[in-house]
Amino acid sequence: MNILVCVKRVPQTGGRIVLTADGQAIDTRFLGHTISPHEECGVEEAVQIVEKEGGSSTVLTLGPVEAEEQLRDAMAIGIERAVLLETDGSEWDPVSTAGAIAESIESQEAANAAFDLILFGNEAADTGDFQVGVRVAVALGRPIINGIKEIWLRDDRGAVFARREAPGGGWETYELPLPAILGVKEGLNLPRYPSVPGRLRAKKKEIERVALGGSPSGALGLGAGEDAAAAGASAVPGPTKLGLRLPAEEKTAAEVLGQGPDAASAVVDLFEKIGVVAR
Amino acid sequence: MSGPVLAFIEHAGGEPDRLSLEALALARGLAVSLAAPLEAIVLGSGAEAVAGRLGTFGAQAVHVAGAADFDAFAPAAWGAATRAAMESRQPAAVVAAGSERGNEVMAHVAARTGLPMAANVVSVSPGDGSGGAAGSWRLVRQRWAGSLLEDAALDAPTRLLTVAPHAVAIDPVASGAATPTILPFEPERDPADLIARVVKVEARTSSGVSLSDAKVVVGGGRGVGSAEGFGRLEELATALNGAVGGSRVVTSLGWRPHSDQIGQTGLRIAPDLYIACGISGAIQHIVGCKAAKQILAINTDPDSPIMAVADYAVIGDVATIVPAITAEIERRRGAP
Numbered sequence: 001m002n003i004l005v006c007v008k009r010v011p012q013t014g015g016r017i018v019l020t021a022d023g024q025a026i027d028t029r030f031l032g033h034t035i036s037p038h039e040e041c042g043v044e045e046a047v048q049i050v051e052k053e054g055g056s057s058t059v060l061t062l063g064p065v066e067a068e069e070q071l072r073d074a075m076a077i078g079i080e081r082a083v084l085l086e087t088d089g090s091e092w093d094p095v096s097t098a099g100a101i102a103e104s105i106e107s108q109e110a111a112n113a114a115f116d117l118i119l120f121g122n123e124a125a126d127t128g129d130f131q132v133g134v135r136v137a138v139a140l141g142r143p144i145i146n147g148i149k150e151i152w153l154r155d156d157r158g159a160v161f162a163r164r165e166a167p168g169g170g171w172e173t174y175e176l177p178l179p180a181i182l183g184v185k186e187g188l189n190l191p192r193y194p195s196v197p198g199r200l201r202a203k204k205k206e207i208e209r210v211a212l213g214g215s216p217s218g219a220l221g222l223g224a225g226e227d228a229a230a231a232g233a234s235a236v237p238g239p240t241k242l243g244l245r246l247p248a249e250e251k252t253a254a255e256v257l258g259q260g261p262d263a264a265s266a267v268v269d270l271f272e273k274i275g276v277v278a279r
Numbered sequence: 280m281s282g283p284v285l286a287f288i289e290h291a292g293g294e295p296d297r298l299s300l301e302a303l304a305l306a307r308g309l310a311v312s313l314a315a316p317l318e319a320i321v322l323g324s325g326a327e328a329v330a331g332r333l334g335t336f337g338a339q340a341v342h343v344a345g346a347a348d349f350d351a352f353a354p355a356a357w358g359a360a361t362r363a364a365m366e367s368r369q370p371a372a373v374v375a376a377g378s379e380r381g382n383e384v385m386a387h388v389a390a391r392t393g394l395p396m397a398a399n400v401v402s403v404s405p406g407d408g409s410g411g412a413a414g415s416w417r418l419v420r421q422r423w424a425g426s427l428l429e430d431a432a433l434d435a436p437t438r439l440l441t442v443a444p445h446a447v448a449i450d451p452v453a454s455g456a457a458t459p460t461i462l463p464f465e466p467e468r469d470p471a472d473l474i475a476r477v478v479k480v481e482a483r484t485s486s487g488v489s490l491s492d493a494k495v496v497v498g499g500g501r502g503v504g505s506a507e508g509f510g511r512l513e514e515l516a517t518a519l520n521g522a523v524g525g526s527r528v529v530t531s532l533g534w535r536p537h538s539d540q541i542g543q544t545g546l547r548i549a550p551d552l553y554i555a556c557g558i559s560g561a562i563q564h565i566v567g568c569k570a571a572k573q574i575l576a577i578n579t580d581p582d583s584p585i586m587a588v589a590d591y592a593v594i595g596d597v598a599t600i601v602p603a604i605t606a607e608i609e610r611r612r613g614a615p
Contacts (some may be wrong), residue, residue: 014561017427026427037544095395123382123398125543128422130382130398130441131389134354138390143474145354146383149537165538167291167380168491169483172352174475186544187530187537238395239418239431247428254576254589261603263593267575268607270591274573276495276519276552277608 001055001157003046004108005119006101006133007039007074009067010126023243025091026126035070038121042184044191045151046119047078053153056080058115060104062097064089068207075202076194082207083108092215094127095237098135100212105140117160118181122146135235137181145174146183282437283316283368284309286338287361287375287384290321290329297449298376300336302442304450305403306374307337312405315371318342319459320364322349322357330461335451340460342368348468352380353476356468358387363466365392370437371405377441385441394435399443401428421446424543424566445549445570488522490539495521496550498541498568499529502557502578502597506534511601512556518608524548526564542567556597560585577601 012032020027035043046057059074061067062085071082085100092100109115120133130146137144147164154161159177164185166172176182194202216237257266271277286306289296295303303319310317319338321330323345330341342364349360361384365373373388375381377399389396399421415434421443422429433440483489490496497516499509509523516523525535527542541548543563553571557578558564565588568574576589577597586592593600 013423013426013563017423017562093395098390126422128399128424129396130377131386131396134383134386135390138387143355143471145475147379164379166480167289167296167378169485169489169538171481172477173479173481175478176475187540190531190533235393236395236435238435239397239420239433240415242417242430242432244422245428245430247425249587254586254592256581256592256594257575258593260593260595261599263595263600264603264607267591267593267604268611270575271519271552271608274552276521277611 001049001053001117001153002058002113002115003049003055003117003119004058004060004105004115005039005042005046005074005079006060006121007043007070008036008061008121008124008126009033009063009070010036010124017246019244019246023245024241025244033066033069035073036121036125037186038123038125038184040191041186041188042119042121043074043077043079044189045184048189049117049151049153051078053157055116058083058108060101061085062092062100062212063087071207072199072202072205073194075205076198077192078198082205084207084209085212086209087212088214090215091127091241093237093239094129094131095135095235096216098132098139099235101132102136102139104210105136114179116178118142118179120181120183122148122183122185133181133183140181142179142181143176144181144183145176148182148184149187151182151184151188281313281315281371283318283370284313285342285361285364285368285370285373286317286319287373287381288319288321288329288333289376289378289380290323290325293325293328295329295332296376296378298378298381298442298444300449301445301447302374302376302381303333303336303338305400305440305442305447306372307450309372309374309403309405310337313371316340318368318370320344320361322360323347324350327461330459334456334459336449337452337456338459339457340462342462342464344464344466346465346468348473351477353473354380354383355387355472355475357384358391359469359472360466361388362391363464365437367464372438372440374440374442377443382441385439389439392437394437394439395433396439396441397431397433398441399425400440401443401446403440424547424563425569426543426562426566444547487517488520490522490524490541490546491548493522493548494551495519495554496524496541496548496552496568496571497521497554497556498524498526498558499535499556499597500526500558500564501528502559503529503534504557504598508598509534511598511605515554515601515605518605521550526558526561555585555589556601558585559583560588
């Protein structure tokens with residue numbers, strides 16, 4: 001089983017988000033970075049499947065040279081190969097990102113072996129565009145389903161079963177013939193922490209680099225939908241970021257109803273007032 | 280005049296989905312600004328009945344593909360049906376809910392048409408100021424599940440938008456809502472689009488109200504102390520006919536299943552009352568609960584970040600306060 005997992009480097013925000021002075025980005029001077037949470041589970045899943053089934057695992061990211069850190073994190077828990085589509089650090093829109101990833105997958109499959117399974121995160125934690133995996137799947141002509149929290153292979157290894165939560169609760173199952181693409185969500189597994197020997201091994205491994213530079217705007221010719229391609233047009237990039245801002249804080253200080261269990265009476269008075277218990 | 284604004288409507292049990300009605304409300308505002316007709320798309324068996332209910336929310340016409348092939352969720356096929364409606368109507372915009380399904384269907388529409396898509400939009404101003412649909416539209420969309428807002432421009436022949444959950448209020452027509460015109464259509468079904476399709480559904484095993492529908496949600500964080508500690512939260516939730524959820528910490532620790540997680544990588548809820556027990560209030564959790572009408576925080580630390588979004592607070596240990604509240608509810612119910 002050859003598996004590719006696509007990841008994104010994102011800042012590790014905990015408390016308040018602070019923006020740069022020009023309002024174009026998060027101020028990351030005092031923040032660490034991580035693999036976006038859904039994709040951490042994708043990395044763990046790829047490692048687990050290859051441990052069980054044999055084959056090879058590859059991690060790919062599109063990002064600045066610093067994203068090497070996230071590729072090495074993935075290799076530290078057992079991913080074998082890593083590919084960095086290196087940008088100049090500028091933000092790539094989802095159309096351009098998907099186009100570059102699809103092109104890279106095609107060239108890797110031509111040089112090595114085809115990927116039976118490609119994993120994306122359901123959405124990136126930072127930009128939340130909800131579309132890169134689907135655009136790549138359409139460009140490659142492979143089936144994709146998102147929101148996946150459980151993966152298992154059919155007995156003949158010709159298809160993958162994938163399960164996700166149904167709207168309103170419960171579960172729904174999909175069966176996709178391989179090669180296939182899945183968008184996965186946190187909850188798929190509990191990602192392991194890398195061991196020290198794992199980290200040391202990852203440090204020595206090579207990373208395949210492809211220089212991309214700045215985000216292309218306008219004529220792409222990559223990742224274009226088939227309708228657009230048929231019309232001789234390329235995909236239209238976007239949306240175009242103008243700036244970032246923090247949402248307005250509308251709340252004032254909380255009204256303290258009391259301390260400890262003695263506050264129970266005041267709490268139930270409140271429940272009666274707002275109508276969640278009958279008077 | 281600009282082409283219509285099309286809204287993609289999800290439905291279950293004969294009723295339009297709540298998040299889809301929020302999307303329809305944003306679409307209606309957009310249609311008014313463009314002086315364009317507001318139309319909807321509904322798929323699957325029972326679509327016509329759902330379509331009839333959309334006049335209340337301003338839809339003038341509804342494109343109905345009632346084939347049973349569309350009953351089971353298949354994002355590429357639902358996307359293809361949407362594209363078929365787009366081809367006949369040349370809409371200025373197509374709007375769907377920023378739900379799991381809405382975002383996925385629109386991503387398929389975007390990928391197959393080569394159009395850009397803006398996900399989880401909270402507001403949009405059409406046009407370049409000339410009053411028409413042309414030019415670059417300005418929009419505000421959520422990043423980090425709403426911890427951050429992005430001002431963006433979107434320029435395309437048809438704008439594809441999904442609407443952030445709980446960011447726009449459902450907006451029924453004040454009076455004299457007309458019954459919408461039903462426009463049946465038969466989109467072609469490409470077998471390739473039906474590969475990724477639900478083949479099996481398992482119903483919810485737990486009884487009681489679901490976390491996404493509950494009017495009262497009792498949420499627990501690290502301060503609950505253990506998986507067993509959630510028993511106290513369950514009792515309070517039962518007394519309030521509510522549901523129990525948790526922060527990312529408690530699902531990562533295995534105290535609760537991941538499906539109970541409230542926050543950026545879990546559910547975004549909008550109950551009448553959210554009771555945050557032993558939750559410090561990391562930004563990733565706040566984005567999942569801030570749409571609650573009222574928030575009561577129970578926490579030992581009066582300076583924890585949850586207090587900044589809470590309306591009410593009780594200071595102290597959840598292990599003693601939560602059972603005391605449950606007991607007080609029972610006592611008043613038992614009183615003659």
